[in-house]
Amino acid sequence: MSRILVTGANGQIGSELVDVLRSRHGASRVVRLDLQPPPSPDGHSASGPFEVVDVRDRDALADVIGRHEVDTIYHLASLLSATGEQHPDRAWDVNLGGLKNVLDLARQHHLQVFWPSSIAVFGPSTPKTDTPQNTVLDPATMYGVTKRSGEMLCQYYHRRYGLDVRSLRYPGLVSHKTAPGGGTTDYAVDMLKAAAESEPYTCFLEPDAQLPMMYMPDAIRATLALMDADGTALSVRDSYNVAAFSFAPQDLVAAIQRHRPAFGCTYAPDERQRIADAWPSSVDDSTARDDWNWAPEYNLDAMTEDMLSHLREGERESGSVGA
Ligand SMILES: NC(=O)c1ccc[n+]([C@@H]2O[C@H](COP(=O)([O-])OP(=O)(O)OC[C@H]3O[C@@H](n4cnc5c(N)ncnc54)[C@H](O)[C@@H]3O)[C@@H](O)[C@H]2O)c1
Numbered sequence: 427m428s429r430i431l432v433t434g435a436n437g438q439i440g441s442e443l444v445d446v447l448r449s450r451h452g453a454s455r456v457v458r459l460d461l462q463p464p465p466s467p468d469g470h471s472a473s474g475p476f477e478v479v480d481v482r483d484r485d486a487l488a489d490v491i492g493r494h495e496v497d498t499i500y501h502l503a504s505l506l507s508a509t510g511e512q513h514p515d516r517a518w519d520v521n522l523g524g525l526k527n528v529l530d531l532a533r534q535h536h537l538q539v540f541w542p543s544s545i546a547v548f549g550p551s552t553p554k555t556d557t558p559q560n561t562v563l564d565p566a567t568m569y570g571v572t573k574r575s576g577e578m579l580c581q582y583y584h585r586r587y588g589l590d591v592r593s594l595r596y597p598g599l600v601s602h603k604t605a606p607g608g609g610t611t612d613y614a615v616d617m618l619k620a621a622a623e624s625e626p627y628t629c630f631l632e633p634d635a636q637l638p639m640m641y642m643p644d645a646i647r648a649t650l651a652l653m654d655a656d657g658t659a660l661s662v663r664d665s666y667n668v669a670a671f672s673f674a675p676q677d678l679v680a681a682i683q684r685h686r687p688a689f690g691c692t693y694a695p696d697e698r699q700r701i702a703d704a705w706p707s708s709v710d711d712s713t714a715r716d717d718w719n720w721a722p723e724y725n726l727d728a729m730t731e732d733m734l735s736h737l738r739e740g741e742r743e744s745g746s747v748g749a
Pocket of ligand 1 (some may be wrong): 437438461479543599
């Protein structure tokens with residue numbers, strides 16, 4: 427029976443992953459770890475162990491792994507792309523220092539590790555459409571540099587020490603439970619939230635900035651499917667391309683207007699457009715499909731409908747929308 431540690435557990439992905447892992451394994455077997463206690467835990471998140479630790483602190487991490495007899499780590503703690511550009515030194519320390527600590531402790535304690543990479547590993551010289559699994563990787567941000575370096579570190583630990591570390595290059599993720607944490611694709615969640623509140627939205631990317639995206643339920647399924655897969659079937663140990671669908675802000679506006687015809691969006695691109703310019707518009711995930719049967723379930727319309735209904739429900743529950 428697994429004992430699991432999730433770092434960065436309060437974040438956009440962690441908060442949802444913990445709930446799914448706790449319903450699979452039981453709350454007491456899944457330890458949440460983050461810089462601060464969760465703001466207002468609900469569901470499965472409320473009932474299990476929580477540790478306040480900075481992943482840069484190797485001794486504190488080792489203590490948590492030992493006390494809870496952890497055998498699997500989902501290492502999500504990170505600074506994201508936009509925040510990483512504001513604080514490049516901290517991004518390097520947290521993203522790579524934290525990963526190195528996790529990999530060294532995993533090696534020592536024979537743990538299985540999941541660590542997410544990102545489409546930020548691609549850069550201006552990477553083919554923009556159907557970006558292949560193996561291609562030019564010339565990241566244009568410190569975040570992308572830490573992700574590409576991290577991928578190489580994971581592959582090295584697998585080859586050199588036989589460590590069972592697995593990774594996905596997540597595209598931009600859309601979810602309604604926890605607000606995104608400073609990424610370039612956060613506009614999608616912000617726009618859907620504005621639409622659910624019958625507010626107009628000003629987008630920080632250009633209308634035609636098409637990027638690979640994924641709805642959170644598919645991202646969680648992909649993560650668990652990769653971790654459950656037979657290790658001998660995995661041909662990629664730096665990080666797998668995974669894709670669901672691609673859209674630009676103007677496509678999301680059109681999808682929202684099918685439900686909310688009055689929704690309006692204006693555009694005021696900022697420095698995040700430069701980050702988006704270096705990323706692909708679509709990625710080829712055929713290796714993930716071949717190796718561990720990856721297939722997404724949501725497209726743009728299904729995601730939009732589901733997001734709008736959940737955001738509306740959330741508002742009713744929190745009382746921020748009139749009856
Ligand atoms: N959300 C996306 O669209 C996306 C896309 C690609 C890759 N990823 C990757 O997935 C992972 C999780 O992303 P997310 O969107 O949930 O991020 P998030 O910003 O929502 O959450 C990150 C969490 O890490 C915590 N954290 C930061 N520094 C820490 C430290 N030093 N010690 C302990 N905890 C620390 C933060 O408090 C936060 O709760 C990251 O590695 C990110 O790069 C996310």
